[in-house]
Every structure is written in structure tokens, then in C-alpha cells.
Amino acid sequence: MKIINTKDTNFNEEFENIQARAKSDIKGVSSIVMNIIDEIVTDGNEALKRHISKFDKWEVGSDENLLISLDDMKKAYENIDDNLKKSLHMAYDRIKAYHEKQLPKSWLDFEENGTILGQKVTAVDRAGLYIPGGKAAYPSSLLMNAIPAIVAGVKEIVVCTPTPNNEVNELLLAACYLCKVSKVYKVGGASAIAAMAYGTKTIPKVDVITGPGNIFVATAKKLVFGEVNIDMIAGPSEIGILADETAKPHYLAIDLLSQAEHDEMASSIMITTCDEVATLTSKEVEEYLKNLSREEIARKSIEERGAIIVASSMEEAIKLMNEIAPEHLEVMTKNPFELLPYIKHAGAIFLGENTPEPIGDYIAGPNHTLPTGSTAKFYSPLNVENFMKKSSIISFSKNAINELGEACAILADTEGLTAHAKSVRVRLEK
Numbered sequence: 001m002k003i004i005n006t007k008d009t010n011f012n013e014e015f016e017n018i019q020a021r022a023k024s025d026i027k028g029v030s031s032i033v034m035n036i037i038d039e040i041v042t043d044g045n046e047a048l049k050r051h052i053s054k055f056d057k058w059e060v061g062s063d064e065n066l067l068i069s070l071d072d073m074k075k076a077y078e079n080i081d082d083n084l085k086k087s088l089h090m091a092y093d094r095i096k097a098y099h100e101k102q103l104p105k106s107w108l109d110f111e112e113n114g115t116i117l118g119q120k121v122t123a124v125d126r127a128g129l130y131i132p133g134g135k136a137a138y139p140s141s142l143l144m145n146a147i148p149a150i151v152a153g154v155k156e157i158v159v160c161t162p163t164p165n166n167e168v169n170e171l172l173l174a175a176c177y178l179c180k181v182s183k184v185y186k187v188g189g190a191s192a193i194a195a196m197a198y199g200t201k202t203i204p205k206v207d208v209i210t211g212p213g214n215i216f217v218a219t220a221k222k223l224v225f226g227e228v229n230i231d232m233i234a235g236p237s238e239i240g241i242l243a244d245e246t247a248k249p250h251y252l253a254i255d256l257l258s259q260a261e262h263d264e265m266a267s268s269i270m271i272t273t274c275d276e277v278a279t280l281t282s283k284e285v286e287e288y289l290k291n292l293s294r295e296e297i298a299r300k301s302i303e304e305r306g307a308i309i310v311a312s313s314m315e316e317a318i319k320l321m322n323e324i325a326p327e328h329l330e331v332m333t334k335n336p337f338e339l340l341p342y343i344k345h346a347g348a349i350f351l352g353e354n355t356p357e358p359i360g361d362y363i364a365g366p367n368h369t370l371p372t373g374s375t376a377k378f379y380s381p382l383n384v385e386n387f388m389k390k391s392s393i394i395s396f397s398k399n400a401i402n403e404l405g406e407a408c409a410i411l412a413d414t415e416g417l418t419a420h421a422k423s424v425r426v427r428l429e430k
């Protein structure tokens with residue numbers, strides 16, 4: 001794995017390249033995705049079928065074959081073995097408990113003059129979850145997307161997921177059954193995002209699309225934003241690690257690979273203050289790579305988008321990491337909590353050597369759908385509020401309008417909006 005030092009003369013250039021790669025080049029992808037969206041808008045189900053044939057390699061035939069039946073979901077749930085069912089339920093319960101703490105409340109405030117102000121929180125009617133499935137199926141992502149929607153009170157949850165070669169992941173179906181998903185469609189990529197944004201004969205238009213996916217999915221979500229709401233840009237996975245001389249190189253190496261194995265476009269970057277930790281970690285990465293089931297994907301990701309940076313101080317390391325703003329950040333230092341106040345930008349922060357990133361992918365409780373490509377600078381993890389919106393509540397008594405009305409009308413006059421001013425003044429007592 002490539003090691004670079006902040007003292008190298010070409011460091012700034014190298015660092016810019018690292019950042020650019022982590023942001024994933026969407027230039028080449030945007031035009032492809034725009035064409036896919038156009039086709040879905042124009043041709044609906046027929047375009048979906050063409051894309052499935054091209055990318056997922058199966059022939060759909062009639063429209064109803066796009067849909068997985070509730071009966072299949074039920075059977076899948078009933079047939080999973082007991083240990084797996086136990087793990088699924090444990091994850092479900094922990095994720096639910098965490099997200100219940102996020103529920104925003106409606107509220108009303110009563111002022112003395114008779115003004116009542118407040119906020120009403122309402123769930124969206126229909127949510128569309130994208131669950132990736134190109135290179136691997138992600139039942140865990142189903143839990144992470146469906147549970148906050150359930151907690152928010154969304155009545156209709158639909159799922160789109162690709163089924164390469166028409167092979168459906170049974171645990172994903174079992175998870176859909178557990179989460180009472182209304183409909184599951186065997187559609188993936190940008191086509192699925194376009195179908196949920198605009199609707200087709202079979203797939204309903206939704207109010208919000210959430211969920212992670214590859215570069216095509218992430219770009220499509222960006223392009224349909226406004227037609228529907230989206231949660232964030234959750235593209236190819238990323239890990240950043242801050243490590244000092246106390247960190248264990250074999251932990252660091254396997255944690256870097258944990259995200260590299262997701263996608264050739266995943267990015268794994270460690271910044272350490274210790275030369276020796278850097279060298280040993282790089283060697284451990286090579287060793288672990290040989291035994292991975294997805295060696296080819298992980299190797300490409302590490303070679304093209306991985307890096308170990310040796311910094312002169314932890315202060316410098318944190319500054320660089322805040323620039324990268326990784327999806328996941330592991331802090332593998334002697335006193336990780338001491339660094340927490342200085343960490344500004346990361347989707348999820350994992351503190352201490354017993355907190356590997358994958359514990360957050362499956363069972364800890366917080367959401368694993370997280371902002372990527374430096375968007376952790378302004379996006380938050382997927383949460384209950386992504387499935388809700390707020391309405392303001394305003395009610396004035398006679399007293400209240402008498403007290404505040406003239407000030408309001410004066411402001412309206414200065415904007416030249418006489419109907420606004422009059423609408424208030426006609427209610428004022430002379």
C-alpha cells in the first residue's frame with residue numbers, strides 16, 4: 001500500500017489527488033445516468049426491462065416479474081436458520097432503539113397575548129429505499145433504511161434492489177418481511193432511482209429516496225433531487241483511520257480492507273504519526289489481501305484509491321483528515337476521546353481499538369448509510385428526520401393581532417405589497 005509523507009516535496013499534489021479520487025469522478029458517469037433517467041421517463045417499464053437485461057443479465061418478461069411477492073418474503077423469513085434469525089432480530093432491536101432517540105417532537109408554545117406558535121412533524125406518505133445488490137446483497141442496508149422509516153411512521157415503504165441473474169438474496173427478503181416492507185422490486189442502479197422518482201406503470205412515485213449504492217446510483221440520486229427528496233449522497237464506501245504509535249498494524253490493515261472489499265471505487269486512507277506503524281500496516285495489508293474472498297476488488301481499491309500518510313504531528317493528521325471528511329473514521333490512538341473535540345467532519349466516528357468499523361455496519365445501532373465523497377462536511381448519517389418534514393403552526397388571538405399587526409403592515413408597506421398590509425389592517429381595531 002502506498003506510503004507518503006507530509007514532508008515529501010510533492011505531498012500537496014499527492015494529497016489533492018487522494019482527495020479527488022475519494023470524491024469519485026462523476027464527470028464520465030453523469031451523462032450515462034442522465035440518458036438512463038430519460039429512458040425511464042419516456043419508456044417506463046420497458047426501459048427498466050432493457051436495463052435489467054443489460055446490467056443484471058436476466059429477461060424480465062411480463063411486468064409482474066419485476067415484483068417479489070409477499071409470500072416469497074414470508075417464506076424467506078420462515079426458512080432462515082435460527083442463529084441467523086437471532087442475529088437479524090438483535091440488529092433490528094438495537095437499530096430501532098437507537099433511532100427512536102432521534103424522533104423529533106411536534107410542539108406548541110402559548111404566548112401571554114394569545115399567540116400560539118408551534119411545529120407539527122409529519123412522516124412522508126411513501127418512502128423508496130434503494131438497497132444495493134450489484135456485487136453483493138445488503139440485508140443490513142435494508143434494516144438501516146427501513147427502521148428509521150418505520151420509527152418515523154411512514155405507512156408505505158417500497159424497496160428497489162438489483163437481482164443479478166435473477167438471483168434473489170433470501171436474507172434480504174427475510175429482512176423485508178421483518179420490516180413490513182410493502183413492495184420489493186427487482187430493479188437496480190440509476191433506473192431504479194429514476195423509476196422511484198418519476199413512477200412507472202409498476203413502480204410508484206415516492207416522496208423520498210434513501211439508501212446507498214455505487215457511483216451510478218449516487219449520481220442518479222443527485223440528478224432526481226427536487227423531483228423527490230433524497231437523504232444524501234451515499235456512494236462507494238470509505239474509511240479513514242487516525243493512528244499513533246500505540247495502534248496495532250494488523251487491526252489497522254484489516255480495517256482498511258473492510259471497506260476496500262466493497263467496491264473498486266472504495267477509498268481507504270490511514271494517517272499516522274508513526275513511520276513504523278505505517279510500514280508494518282502496509283505489509284499486513286499485503287498479507288491479508290491474499291486471503292480475502294473479494295481479493296480482486298479490494299486489491300484494485302487499495303492500489304488505486306488507498307494511501308497511508310505519515311504526518312509530523314497528530315494535529316497535522318487531524319487537519320488533513322478533516323479535509324478528507326471520510327464516511328467512517330476510526331481513531332486508533334492511546335486516548336481516542338481526547339481527539340474527539342478536534343474531529344469536525346466524518347460520517348461516523350469509531351473510537352478505540354475494540355471498535356472496528358464493521359461493528360457499525362451491522363449491529364451497534366447507529367445508521368451505516370453515511371455521506372461519502374467529502375459530503376460529511378455538510379451531510380449527516382441517515383436518520384429518522386430524513387423520512388419526516390415539518391409544518392409551522394401559527395394562530396393569533398384578537399389581542400395578538402392588535403399588538404403585532406401594525407408592525408407587520410409597516411413591513412409589508414415597505415416591500416410595496418399593499419394587499420399584504422391591508423389583509424392585516426382590516427383586522428385591527430380602530
Ligand SMILES: NC(=O)c1ccc[n+]([C@@H]2O[C@H](COP(=O)([O-])OP(=O)(O)OC[C@H]3O[C@@H](n4cnc5c(N)ncnc54)[C@H](O)[C@@H]3O)[C@@H](O)[C@H]2O)c1
Nearest residue numbers: 132133134135162188189212213214236237262263369370
Ligand atoms: N455509503 C454507504 O452507506 C454504503 C452502504 C452500503 C454499500 N455502499 C456502497 O454501495 C455500493 C454497491 O455497489 P454495487 O455495484 O455492488 O451495487 P448497486 O446496487 O449500487 O449497483 C448495481 C447496479 O448498478 C448499475 N450499473 C452497473 N454497471 C453499470 C454501468 N456500466 N452503467 C450504468 N449502470 C450500471 C446496474 O443497474 C446495476 O444493477 C458499493 O460502492 C458500496 O461501497 C455504500
Ligand SMILES: N[C@H](CO)Cc1c[nH]c[nH+]1
Nearest residue numbers: 138140141237238361368
Ligand atoms: N460499510 C458500508 C457503508 O459504507 C455498509 C455495509 C453493509 N454491509 C457491510 N457494510
Ligand SMILES: [Zn+2]
Nearest residue numbers: 237258259361
Ligand atoms: Zn461495510
